[in-house]
Amino acid sequence: MTRLLIVDDSPLMRRLLLDIFTKAGGFEIKAAKNGVEAIELLHRFKPEVVTLDVHMPDMDGLECLDRIMVERPTPVVMISALTAEGADETLEAMALGAIDFIGKPHGPISIEIEGLAELLIEKVRSAAQAKISRATRLADRVRLRSAGTPPKGKALRSALPAKPSRTAKPLPGRSSGEGLVIIGTSTGGPAALDVVLAGLPADFPWPVVVAQHMPRSFTGALARRLDRFCALTVVEVVKSEPLLPGHAYIGRGDADLLISRRGASLIALAAPSKPELHWHPSVDRLVESAMQFLAPERLIGVLMTGMGNDGAREMAELAHRGGHTIAEAEETALIWGMPGALVTAGGADHIEPLDAIAGRLNSLVGR
Known part of the structure; x- marks a missing residue:
């Protein structure tokens, strides 16, 4: 019981x-x-x-x-x-x-x-x-006991840290060229995104797109909150958005987030959700769409805390084709369903605790 x-x-x-x-x-x-x-x-x-x-x-x-x-x-x-x-x-x-x-x-x-x-x-x-x-x-618990x-x-509530400077620096040579980071998460995701996105600098060379399972009325507030303290510019995708370096794009809730092209430029767009898929924005559908427009080696998939297995199938396929994948380690994931499914499928190139994921991303894009 x-x-x-x-x-x-x-x-x-x-x-x-x-x-x-x-x-x-x-x-x-x-x-x-x-x-x-x-x-x-x-x-x-x-x-x-x-x-x-x-x-x-x-x-x-x-x-x-x-x-x-x-x-x-x-x-x-x-x-x-x-x-x-x-x-x-x-x-x-x-x-x-x-x-x-x-x-x-x-x-x-x-x-x-x-x-x-x-x-x-x-x-x-x-x-x-x-x-x-x-x-x-822990620090608050120690203070309580003392x-x-x-x-x-309210006195114990942590204020958001000040937003870091967005002054851009010259991009490293190895990170030049088109690429995309895809993050999928569900239960426990907002707090996990706090950690990962805050670890990426303003001049991070690849756009970051995020499928966080969440209702439509919450994803705008999530994007605004992340934008307040991340060096990246964070926006919710409510219409077609050109994908730019130094930006993170949060998929709108109750819809699916897709990658496409407009001319030579990559774009993100909100699409009606597929009813046969259980969770939205669908991580599997997002990864599948990205693989249609970018070579696998120009994609990095990150699967973090969440129940179920959304994203595991397509990220495993991405790894099989030569792309890069990261699964959050079991010891830090609140719910190890989604990243655990990726590991079980043999599709995780890297298994990282939450506080090491941003560092791995910076390393993979050559920072």
Whole structure:
């Protein structure tokens, strides 16, 4: 039995979530109506996974998450509104340590929650298997033990680092020529992208395209957040975009991201998603499209944390044809589904911990 803590201030939402997970089976469940109760149950019930509403009185979801990740790090799935404000809050939750999120129904909750039940169960079960690093929020935990008092919530939230300079330098000779880096990720991806993209310089010579499984209302906020602190210029692909060095392109949620050509120039474009594919933007479809317009040796595929196997098939094919591939190592991936599938398929040229991926990319393009 998996110990699940449901935290939501709405009695109706708590009852609906209790019904969903009770019917699913395999869960021992407790519920809290606010963050204060949640923290008490965190230590007494010792849940293996938590669902956490963002908006609650007294102690909001972000402050509660902050306390959880400092006092007793536990996999958390956020229940968030599918709005611009909800997207920003959810991405802050990812930065604080949340594993995943699901959009709260915006219509009649009792009707729409049934349509989300299968996905919610899948996300919670996957999150319960996620590995929370012992280093997660370590400095804050040390401060808590030293002070002997609970943290002050927002005071512990890490501000984004200042954006590095984008002053371009002459490109290295070995990196000259057309090329493309393709990154695919899902559960745990926003925090992983923070690390990898922040490690690439403003004059990184190849464009970077990213398929992050995420709803449409969240990918714009993700691009804006990454752009604020990465040296690269980061944009969401909502229309045809020319692919330029020193830029990263985030695929729009609920659509697929494709590579094509316009004249002599490579472009990225958002295409209607294929219903037979389970996750979007599809990493497999992105890699397949890129191989139609670039020689394999001019492509680098990176597969990072995420459940399932999206991207493994086409990146393995890319490696077979002579392209370069990187799989995130199991010890750093929150969910080793996608990169693990690439390794199992024999398609990973390099297996790197998260904090070494940017260095490997810089080396491969000749920096």
